[in-house]
Amino acid sequence: MNTRTDHLVNGVDLSIDFAGIKSPNPFWLASAPPTDKAYNVERAYRAGWGGVVWKTLGEDPPAVNVSSRYSAHFGKNREVLGFNNIELITDRSLAINLEEIARVKRDWPDRALIVSIMVPCEEAAWQHILPLVEATGADGIELNLGCPHGMPERGMGAAVGQNPDLIEQVARWCKQYYSKPVIVKLTPNITDIRVAAQAALRGGADAVSLINTINSITSIDLDNMVAKPTVGQQSTHGGYCGSAVKPIALNMVAEIARDAPTRDLPISGIGGISDWRDAAEFVALGAGSVQVCTAAMLHGFRIVEEMKDGLSRWMAEQGYRSLDEFSGKAVANTTDWKHLDMNFKTIAHIDQDKCISCGRCYIACEDTSHQSIAQLIDASGARRYEVIEEECVGCNLCQITCPVQDCISMLPQQTGKPYMSWDQDPRNPFRQAS
Numbered sequence: 001m002n003t004r005t006d007h008l009v010n011g012v013d014l015s016i017d018f019a020g021i022k023s024p025n026p027f028w029l030a031s032a033p034p035t036d037k038a039y040n041v042e043r044a045y046r047a048g049w050g051g052v053v054w055k056t057l058g059e060d061p062p063a064v065n066v067s068s069r070y071s072a073h074f075g076k077n078r079e080v081l082g083f084n085n086i087e088l089i090t091d092r093s094l095a096i097n098l099e100e101i102a103r104v105k106r107d108w109p110d111r112a113l114i115v116s117i118m119v120p121c122e123e124a125a126w127q128h129i130l131p132l133v134e135a136t137g138a139d140g141i142e143l144n145l146g147c148p149h150g151m152p153e154r155g156m157g158a159a160v161g162q163n164p165d166l167i168e169q170v171a172r173w174c175k176q177y178y179s180k181p182v183i184v185k186l187t188p189n190i191t192d193i194r195v196a197a198q199a200a201l202r203g204g205a206d207a208v209s210l211i212n213t214i215n216s217i218t219s220i221d222l223d224n225m226v227a228k229p230t231v232g233q234q235s236t237h238g239g240y241c242g243s244a245v246k247p248i249a250l251n252m253v254a255e256i257a258r259d260a261p262t263r264d265l266p267i268s269g270i271g272g273i274s275d276w277r278d279a280a281e282f283v284a285l286g287a288g289s290v291q292v293c294t295a296a297m298l299h300g301f302r303i304v305e306e307m308k309d310g311l312s313r314w315m316a317e318q319g320y321r322s323l324d325e326f327s328g329k330a331v332a333n334t335t336d337w338k339h340l341d342m343n344f345k346t347i348a349h350i351d352q353d354k355c356i357s358c359g360r361c362y363i364a365c366e367d368t369s370h371q372s373i374a375q376l377i378d379a380s381g382a383r384r385y386e387v388i389e390e391e392c393v394g395c396n397l398c399q400i401t402c403p404v405q406d407c408i409s410m411l412p413q414q415t416g417k418p419y420m421s422w423d424q425d426p427r428n429p430f431r432q433a434s
């Protein structure tokens with residue numbers, strides 16, 4: 001039954017020790033339908049996932065779900081940019097889940113198996129469930145303090161995750177009644193994620209994971225005047241995830257990794273991870289493992305093959321032999337605006353051999369930026385676009401708008417001026433004379 005997965009992929013060691021939880025690779029499935037039961041989890045392990053966070057367990061009687069449940073925010077070519085759900089935690093009994101978890105862990109000892117839990121914010125509830133979970137032999141627990149719908153109304157999920165005192169309290173109970181690593185999963189539906197992470201740390205958490213889903217309404221059925229997904233003639237807000245949330249998740253991970261009190265707190269990065277590059281970005285910002293939900297739901301478990309292959313190839317090219325060698329490397333370069341170099345200057349350059357003369361960059365800069373691209377029309381009527389270097393402020397808009405890969409480059413300029421922060425800038429009206 002058990003098929004071991006190699007730590008070494010393309011000669012690179014992908015194995016991790018995340019807050020004491022060992023995994024052959026950093027790719028875990030996040031707590032959600034892909035980790036709902038033994039059948040899915042075993043398929044995932046067979047496909048090569050390093051670990052899973054089991055779909056959130058709760059007290060009996062199990063939650064009851066509605067029909068329908070999902071909706072999406074589509075791009076112009078029907079690609080799914082963001083995904084929305086109104087599901088609750090597991091709708092299977094605690095006993096069945098615990099029995100399956102114990103069996104799967106026994107049969108797959110080399111994979112990480114973390115159990116997600118959400119019970120009422122009462123000591124007795126945690127005291128009751130934690131020994132049952134401990135008895136399964138699972139490697140650790142993840143506290144779902146972030147479920148944005150259905151559960152907050154019952155005093156669970158985001159209702160706890162939005163209150164730092166309760167986060168600390170629940171983490172403390174878990175450390176008291178459970179002996180293995182405790183990961184606190186944070187909700188992004190909060191103003192300052194650092195406050196929540198600090199509370200988890202104060203409560204004794206071994207790690208945090210983020211993000212859970214973001215409150216959302218993806219679209220409205222205008223014929224019936226109801227949001228999607230519809231349940232009869234009604235709808236409700238859901239939780240947003242998938243590719244569109246990656247930038248929000250990356251920032252929140254960076255906030256925690258940069259914050260002095262939580263700098264050394266292990267982070268499991270979640271949110272919009274769809275390929276190896278997304279995963280590498282989370283690791284560069286300090287994540288020690290990554291979790292995936294939507295990409296697996298849309299494309300199946302085999303996406304992990306490309307993730308492991310791509311990440312290990314890139315690491316080999318860069319000379320990294322293990323994840324530790326680049327984990328957190330981008331954190332020091334992520335700073336507050338006031339520390340940026342006011343003397344740095346970059347300007348756009350158009351590669352005329354690649355340009356297809358579509359004029360998009362010109363319109364963008366002319367209408368909404370700094371009127372720094374000239375539209376030149378020769379005698380034959382052919383259009384040519386050139387950057388007016390003296391006017392360009394280096395905003396990147398033209399490069400973002402251009403449909404041709406690498407046609408517009410941003411070229412750093414030699415200004416000969418030294419680094420100057422905003423605090424040192426004479427144009428700063430609040431500058432302190434040093």
Ligand SMILES: Cc1cc2nc3c(=O)[nH]c(=O)nc-3n(C[C@H](O)[C@H](O)[C@H](O)COP(=O)(O)O)c2cc1C
Pocket residue numbers: 030031032033055056083084085087088089090116144147185211212213240241242243245270271272273291292293294295
């Ligand atoms: C249908 C669905 C159900 C989910 N259920 C849970 C859950 O039971 N517990 C939990 O902690 N997170 C749950 N999540 C959130 C995911 O674990 C994850 O945090 C989120 O989807 C962001 O990752 P992604 O962008 O890779 O999907 C669910 C997400 C989806 C789409």
Ligand code: SF4
Pocket residue numbers: 347348364365369370371372373387391392393394395396397398399
């Ligand atoms: S970088 Fe900005 S200012 Fe410069 S040419 Fe492009 S759009 Fe215009």
Ligand code: SF4
Pocket residue numbers: 350354355356357358359360361362385401402403404407408
């Ligand atoms: S957007 Fe790109 S391809 Fe189009 S005119 Fe500008 S540089 Fe050329």
